[in-house]
Amino acid sequence: MTDHPILKTKRLLLRAPVLSDFDAYKAFYASDASHMIGGPVAVSEAWRLFAADAGHWALKGYGWWTVTHNEAVVGSVGLHSLPQHDDLEIGWNVYTPRQGIGTEAARAALTWAVNEMRADRVVSYINRGNAASVALAETLGAHRESDVSSHNPNSAVYLHNLEGYRA
Numbered sequence: 001m002t003d004h005p006i007l008k009t010k011r012l013l014l015r016a017p018v019l020s021d022f023d024a025y026k027a028f029y030a031s032d033a034s035h036m037i038g039g040p041v042a043v044s045e046a047w048r049l050f051a052a053d054a055g056h057w058a059l060k061g062y063g064w065w066t067v068t069h070n071e072a073v074v075g076s077v078g079l080h081s082l083p084q085h086d087d088l089e090i091g092w093n094v095y096t097p098r099q100g101i102g103t104e105a106a107r108a109a110l111t112w113a114v115n116e117m118r119a120d121r122v123v124s125y126i127n128r129g130n131a132a133s134v135a136l137a138e139t140l141g142a143h144r145e146s147d148v149s150s151h152n153p154n155s156a157v158y159l160h161n162l163e164g165y166r167a
Contacts, residue, residue, distance in 0.1 A: 004057050005116070007065065007108040012101065014065035014077065014108055017054040021066045024073040025050050028095040036130040037093070056080050062117060067094075067105045074098060077105040079113050079122070086150050087123045088113070090160065092136065102136050107165075110140065114165040122162060125155040134158070 004016035017025075029039045029046040041049070053076065056063030064078025075094040081087070090109055094102045113119040124142060126133045134144075142158040149155040 004063075004065075005112065007112055009104050009108050011069055012074075012104055012108070013068045014105060015068065016057070017050065017064065017066045017076070021073050022047070022050050024095055025076070028075075028093060033095070034093075036127045036133065053078060053080075062113070064091075065105070065109065067101065069098070069101060074101055075105065077102070077109045079109060079117075079119075084150055085125070087121055087157075088117075088119055090122050090124055092133070097132075103139050106136065106140055110160060110162065111165045111167075114162050115167045119162065122160045124158040124160070125149045125152060126158055127152070127154050128156050129154070 007014035026043055026046040028034055029041050029049065031040060034040055053064035056078070060081060062079045064076050064080070066073055067075040067077055074096065075092065077092040079088060079090050081089065090106060090113065092102045092106050110122060113122055123145070124137050126137060137158040141161040141164060144156055145159040146157040149157050
């Protein structure tokens, strides 16, 4: 799996990150909206994160998508498995809160993970204070599996129920 698939939902397009997406990405990471995932950060750190997200596809055959709505970049969603992680993780960033964008994008990514990658275990490492991400994970069918995470000591592990995503 080295091609970067394009996923379409009723309202969204999930596609490969391109250089012009970095403006929205760095604006998000420079804002207080990124505080639950380590932000705000300097432009150089935002670039490192952006490049890592885009490069995950080349290294692992899966990774992050840029999420667009009516051709505007509204966030990112992706699958990653870093050396310090115990499991395949799905994560999401919605740059400007919009009704249901994160849920819709994450459902598309989970469906792809289950049916194309044949993933049988997907988690989200979520900062315990991030009520919006906890609610999104629970909407997706995840439950809190553990308060201990290899990702971050402030994160809990949410295990996704993948049965509803199988084709």
